[in-house]
Amino acid sequence: MKVKYPYPMAEEKKILRYQSHGMLFEKALNITNEYYRIHNKAFIYKKPTPVQIVRVDYPARSKARISEAYYRTPSTTDYNGIYRGKYIDFEAKETHNLRFAFKHIFPHQIEHLTNISNHGGIGFVIIYFKKVEEIYLIDIALFNKLLQEGEKGGPKSISLEKARKLGVNVKQGYTPPIDYLKAVDKQYFSV
Amino acid sequence: MKVKYPYPMAEEKKILRYQSHGMLFEKALNITNEYYRIHNKAFIYKKPTPVQIVRVDYPARSKARISEAYYRTPSTTDYNGIYRGKYIDFEAKETHNLRFAFKHIFPHQIEHLTNISNHGGIGFVIIYFKKVEEIYLIDIALFNKLLQEGEKGGPKSISLEKARKLGVNVKQGYTPPIDYLKAVDKQYFSV
Numbered sequence: 001m002k003v004k005y006p007y008p009m010a011e012e013k014k015i016l017r018y019q020s021h022g023m024l025f026e027k028a029l030n031i032t033n034e035y036y037r038i039h040n041k042a043f044i045y046k047k048p049t050p051v052q053i054v055r056v057d058y059p060a061r062s063k064a065r066i067s068e069a070y071y072r073t074p075s076t077t078d079y080n081g082i083y084r085g086k087y088i089d090f091e092a093k094e095t096h097n098l099r100f101a102f103k104h105i106f107p108h109q110i111e112h113l114t115n116i117s118n119h120g121g122i123g124f125v126i127i128y129f130k131k132v133e134e135i136y137l138i139d140i141a142l143f144n145k146l147l148q149e150g151e152k153g154g155p156k157s158i159s160l161e162k163a164r165k166l167g168v169n170v171k172q173g174y175t176p177p178i179d180y181l182k183a184v185d186k187q188y189f190s191v
Numbered sequence: 192m193k194v195k196y197p198y199p200m201a202e203e204k205k206i207l208r209y210q211s212h213g214m215l216f217e218k219a220l221n222i223t224n225e226y227y228r229i230h231n232k233a234f235i236y237k238k239p240t241p242v243q244i245v246r247v248d249y250p251a252r253s254k255a256r257i258s259e260a261y262y263r264t265p266s267t268t269d270y271n272g273i274y275r276g277k278y279i280d281f282e283a284k285e286t287h288n289l290r291f292a293f294k295h296i297f298p299h300q301i302e303h304l305t306n307i308s309n310h311g312g313i314g315f316v317i318i319y320f321k322k323v324e325e326i327y328l329i330d331i332a333l334f335n336k337l338l339q340e341g342e343k344g345g346p347k348s349i350s351l352e353k354a355r356k357l358g359v360n361v362k363q364g365y366t367p368p369i370d371y372l373k374a375v376d377k378q379y380f381s382v
Contacts, residue, residue, distance in 0.1 A: 043306050045267055050239035051257065066242065069257040076236055080271065085311030087278035115234050120276030 025094045025128050025178075029079070032176035042181060044081030044088060050074055076112045083181060084189060087121035089113060090137075094128040099157040102147055110147065113140040122188050126170065126180060129160050136167030137183040216285045216319050216369075220270070223367035233372060235272030235279060241265055267303045274372060275380060278312035280304060285319040290348040293338055301338065304331040313379050317361065317371060320351050327358030328374040 029046070036042040055068035077091040091109050093100060105125065113123035123140040138146075138158065146166075150156045168183040185191045220237070227233040246259035268282040282300050284291060296316065304314035314331040329337075329349065337357075341347045359374040376382045 040306075043303070043310060048239040048241035051242045051244075051260070053242075064262055066260040066262070067258060069242070069260055071255055071257070082278040082307055082310050082312045087273040112234070115231075116273055119234060119273050121273045121278075
């Protein structure tokens, strides 16, 4: 159920919708990472989309034009970098539903995040529930626990309710639009 | 000057040439990283080459075919990941000459590695001198020092001689072909 907020919350909501819902989630995360870099807070980048290049033309001597290529499955996750001296790595997912189905993340991505965590890094999944405009950070250990429950006959997804209960809420704002490092602080650094 | 080695060194050299010289340097590094992952030693990946996609066709419903795209300048470096709980980040360069000219690395890549180092991560440049088949790890702090000397009228490059003296030699072998983490251990972990 959508609740109508009195002004100025309604106005604020509208802007937030522009910033994270209307604006692509990915773009908002990229702007956030740029903000972190400018403020020397963290150096986290989105990895380029992997592309298999089949044919390259040279219409001009110095200009290469790729004329046939295909998308490839990413080896790892979307984002990685360094924060507070720690290696940080995560996958960002959005869902139109009130639950995030496990089938929407590759098993090798979960394995990758698990390896990162086992080696002393920070690994998690960020889930954006579009319908309610809420974002949650789910640590990879918790994610694995829920996944294993699913394999044993439990739910094959993380419901919004469960994310609210077990995940860390990522607040949306203006600068930066998605301040997920606050949630990282809460989950991993007790600050 | 090329020295002729008696057998079996000559044979060994031939294989090494196949593994690192003939085989692309990048490929040898990728195989090395795969070896490290399989042995649960480190999780380091090459980032995909960034491509600006202009046009995508759909010859079949499920198959996307990129029909126009261009290479973009990478935002960061080639490789990053986690090793011994530390964030690790490096750029790999090869040169046909007996010196590596600073102009062959982007200033923003040096800046990136410097940021990583300032935030407690490990940042370096690996230089492969093809002519002599020698590889050296140059820590970013040392790299910056040499770069600044160049800006003050010193050499605008790192000579093989200087790399031999100041860098850490990366030994080539069979499995893995370029065992650069041994050099990392020497430079950063005193093991």
